[in-house]
Amino acid sequence: MLDINISSKKYHDNKIIENLKLEVKKSEFISIIGPSGCGKTTLLNIISNIDKDYLGSVFFNKENIEDINIGIMFQDSRLIPWLTIFENIMLISKTKDEELILQSLIEVGLKEYINSYPKELSGGMQRRAALVRAFINKPDILLLDEPFISLDYPTAQALRSDFMKFYKKYKPTVVFITHDLKEAVSLSQRILFLDSKPMKIVLDYKNIDDYSSNLESLEIEKIKDKILKNHPNILSGSII
Numbered sequence: 001m002l003d004i005n006i007s008s009k010k011y012h013d014n015k016i017i018e019n020l021k022l023e024v025k026k027s028e029f030i031s032i033i034g035p036s037g038c039g040k041t042t043l044l045n046i047i048s049n050i051d052k053d054y055l056g057s058v059f060f061n062k063e064n065i066e067d068i069n070i071g072i073m074f075q076d077s078r079l080i081p082w083l084t085i086f087e088n089i090m091l092i093s094k095t096k097d098e099e100l101i102l103q104s105l106i107e108v109g110l111k112e113y114i115n116s117y118p119k120e121l122s123g124g125m126q127r128r129a130a131l132v133r134a135f136i137n138k139p140d141i142l143l144l145d146e147p148f149i150s151l152d153y154p155t156a157q158a159l160r161s162d163f164m165k166f167y168k169k170y171k172p173t174v175v176f177i178t179h180d181l182k183e184a185v186s187l188s189q190r191i192l193f194l195d196s197k198p199m200k201i202v203l204d205y206k207n208i209d210d211y212s213s214n215l216e217s218l219e220i221e222k223i224k225d226k227i228l229k230n231h232p233n234i235l236s237g238s239i240i
């Protein structure tokens with residue numbers, strides 16, 4: 001269980017988060033949707049222990065978050081340009097298991113690009129390499145900051161599908177920031193809708209139990225419409 005308890009996070013006098021309590025079960029996949037500037041990235045930085053300047057605590061299975069294996073995927077691939085794809089993953093790998101790196105790169109279709117440099121790959125391929133890097137240490141927690149944006153639809157869909165294969169294999173606890181309700185409905189088991197100043201949870205929506213990536217798009221639309229019908233202001237950013 002990921003247990004987040006933030007009594008206060010400020011930037012100077014600007015209160016971003018106050019009295020936020022959030023529990024995420026082991027291997028649960030939650031999405032977070034909220035208006036721009038409500039503090040989603042700030043929250044991920046706290047969970048990942050990048051930001052220690054707050055009052056509160058984050059535990060995973062009662063262990064301090066510092067001792068937990070965490071993977072991150074960002075909006076861009078953040079590969080190191082002067083290292084090959086293989087070297088980029090090797091750098092992060094704790095076990096230095098070359099076979100696992102090779103197999104994982106092959107699994108996402110990068111067999112021919114193992115020794116290429118990031119700039120020799122398309123944007124979608126770079127994200128697939130970033131996906132392998134995020135999973136290479138079999139993380140307990142995986143934090144995703146809109147990793148599927150700015151890609152054309154088929155490329156994003158292929159990446160989502162590769163992502164779900166890895167998720168089902170390694171079963172990390174996932175916290176996924178997205179602005180795309182359909183994406184949240186199609187991938188996650190729970191969706192938190194946030195409002196800002198300070199951050200608050202407006203709706204904690206339990207999605208269907210099964211991993212829904214195989215849902216027909218019609219069904220995804222139906223769930224999305226149901227959420228919007230019951231909570232018409234949920235995406236407006238002007239709730240409450």
Ligand SMILES: Nc1ncnc2c1ncn2[C@@H]1O[C@H](COP(=O)(O)OP(=O)(O)OP(=O)(O)O)[C@@H](O)[C@H]1O
Pocket residue numbers: 011016034035036037038039040041042043
């Ligand atoms: N290092 C910082 N110093 C001062 N203010 C900051 C800093 N980082 C973020 N902020 C402010 O804190 C608030 C929350 O920022 P954050 O990036 O966490 O929001 P967000 O919900 O991720 O936004 P977006 O959806 O646009 O990415 C914003 O008002 C932002 O301007």
